[in-house]
Amino acid sequence: MSQTTTIHGEKISLLRVLGPGHVWALGVGIVLVGEYMGWNFAVGKGGMIAALIACWVAGLLYTCVAMIDSEVTSTVAAAGGQYAQAKHIVGPLMAFNVGLFLVFAYTMLEAANAITLGYLVQTVGTMAGFEGVHDKPFIVLTIVFLAWLNYRGVYATLTFNLVITAIAFVAILVLFTAVIGPWAIVELNHKDLITGLPYGWMGVIAALHFGLWYYLGIEGTTQAAEEVRSPARALPLGTMLGMITLLIAATMTWYICSGLMPWEYLGQAVTPLFDAARLTGSGPLMVLLFVGTIFSTLASANGCINDASRAWFSMGRDRYLPVVFGAVHPKYRTPYRSIVFLVPVALVFAYYAPLDQVITFSILSGLLGYTFMSINVMMFRRK
């Protein structure tokens, strides 16, 4: 161990090995699952057009979020992201609250992803003709395997995220390419399927919060601030590239799905992109989009473990929590105690709590965090 352990003097710190690609993978990896499932409930609330308005309004708001993060993090580059920003710019009470919001938002999102992955495997088992299939073993495996990966090092963790997120994004690109242009294998029928605003402008307002699904979590890139080689370059570049990727993926997803399914179905579908692939009748596309759905869910849970543990670690290091959580593994250079501590928390919620309650817990924590960000950037500019 002593040969590979990097200890300078009497100090150990997190390992600075990440590049902009990893930052992109962390941000987009957490979010892309929202393209595969969840965004389409906006369609159920207000129809196709309302979902597109929600997509772009939320896109504009999240572009602001990404720009705030890029601006502030260039100055406050520390693990903990918005927690560290709150500590330096607002004060200790705000920092403590923001830290807890972050940990709960990401840990609950991790639990929600694990529940979804378990459900998908269970569905495959049922479709394959097996009886009495359970989702629990796969929920537990998802959380424990990803925690183990995070424990072993940030470079491998986010390189893994980079690969599976890229595959999930390419799957959307391939599906889009397959349904447009002269070579299209199925005809999109926007003319008949887009039916205006079935619930009027009230439906647009009701749809807005589901527009968040396209981008929710992109702000997590700032958690990697202490592990990137060049924070001032990699964080803004990775975050903004991530935002551009999500805007493209969100618009393509809406275009594909709204041209293939009636809004009444799309508005309550569990896996809209996979359903779109099924409607093309192409076996390879179905496999690709199923793999994309699984990978996007895994990437999201993986990024959430990374982010929640960094926030918890930072709070421990600053003694907002017991200082034992501020420990760094001498060999793997990860906040190993924080990673292990949050495993049972995620497991309890993923194992016992219903999906909608877990998601609500996550979103509520996230929204409280966003409320802070708008105050934060104004105070940052004045200082």
Next chain:
Amino acid sequence: MEGMNAFQMLEYAAWGISALLALWMLFDLTVTDRTYSEDLLTSSREGEIDDALVIDPPHQGGHK
């Protein structure tokens, strides 16, 4: 019935791998905590950027 057994085996494998990975983490955590002093393990401080720690595994073959 045979098919059902195959999926059950997958479920048992998932439980088994989960247990192994969890035990590995707990074992490593215990060994690490006993091997190093608490002062060293919790010596990380915000804002301390050591240029010597700027490592690029793809180009330098891992940290040394």
